[in-house]
Amino acid sequence: MKEKLTCYIIDDEHLAQEILEEYVAKVPFLELKGTFMSPIEAAAHLDRDKPDLLFLDINMPDLDGLSFIPMLNPKPMIILTTAYDQYALKAFELEVKDYLVKPFSFERFYKGVLRLYQEQVSRQLPEKTEAKAEPKSEQExxxxxxxxxxxxxxxxxxxxxxxxxxxxxxxxxxxxxxxxxxxxxxxxxxxxxxxxxxxxxxxxxxxxxxxxxxxxxxxxxxxxxxxxxxxxxxxxxxxxxx
Known part of the structure; x- marks a missing residue:
């Protein structure tokens, strides 16, 4: 069973990188494999590391995050981290997993990554026969x-x-x-x-x-x-x- 989600941070702002690195370090099931200033820089390493998850900014020089997503094959899970909320509909059309508007709290960050981790773990569990467990909401x-x-x-x-x-x-x-x-x-x-x-x-x-x-x-x-x-x-x- 997968114990950790490996991840990249792709953001051209040093402060945003530092905050995300600090947040990732607090989460035991996340493993940071690289931090990059642009999608082009990260692309050179994707085949080697094959990260499970990208924390991806939108507005970056040379190539923006939304244009980068369709180029990914295979496509990791994507969490967009941006100062702009007007791209949310376009982002979800690209099947991103979460959309975090800066500045976001650690609590909001953790809620998003925990949901993804739980989804991954549940996919790896052997199927159980229909039994006792009734479906429950994420938050009762x-x-x-x-x-x-x-x-x-x-x-x-x-x-x-x-x-x-x-x-x-x-x-x-x-x-x-x-x-x-x-x-x-x-x-x-x-x-x-x-x-x-x-x-x-x-x-x-x-x-x-x-x-x-x-x-x-x-x-x-x-x-x-x-x-x-x-x-x-x-x-x-x-x-x-x-």
Whole structure:
């Protein structure tokens, strides 16, 4: 069984390289095989090392990260590390595994690489006969600051989340919970495969959707719009679940 994921860092900024090297060094199942200033420099070593994973910047001189990805054969797993968020849709069309917008925390970095490592390990385990284990979400509950208390919220009970300026309103079948939190931070906490952002002000639990009609989602007695900004990524996620 594979004990470590070997990786390259490809980034033309020395500070970004140092941060990634520090993050990689903290993770016992990652092994750094090389750090490079450009895709062209890294390409000369790919056949030798055959890394499992590339931490790849987008905007670099000579050859940008998005143009480099289609040239890779075989293609390692890719995590994009960039200061720009506008390339996310293009990146996921290229089947990257994660998209980290600088500056990102170690917590966010670790969550991404842990998911990849667990996927690799699960592929190598012998298939078991259908038995006791029931599928579980990546994260069964989260803790949110609600007023002066920290409240435990089961993720399977969430219907949708509504943005209220600086607050989020978490709608469950039982109650509505107000928390001082951003959508970006909440997306880090929730299991990505179970939730989808559909509007600047709304995120929905995919399994709670009753139906979709004319770019509007029905969940319980609530109608939630799908905005043009999130239209493509939302329907792509639905196709991936089909």
């Amino acid at each position: 509950y989260i803790f949110l600051k609600v007023g002066h208390r920290i409240q435990k919220v089961a993720t399977h009970e969430i219907l949708f989340i509504e943005g209220m300026k600086d607050y989020l309103r978490i709608h469950t079948a039982k109650e509505k919970i107000m928390t001082l939190l951003s959508f970006a931070k909440l997306e880090e906490l929730l299991p990505a495969q179970d939730f989808a952002r559909v509007h600047r002000s709304f995120m929905v639990a995919i399994d709670k959707i009753d139906h979709i009609e004319r770019n509007r989602i029905r969940i319980a007695d609530q109608i939630i719009p799908i905005s043009d900004t999130y239209n493509d990524s939302f329907y792509k996620k639905l196709r991936g679940l089909a």
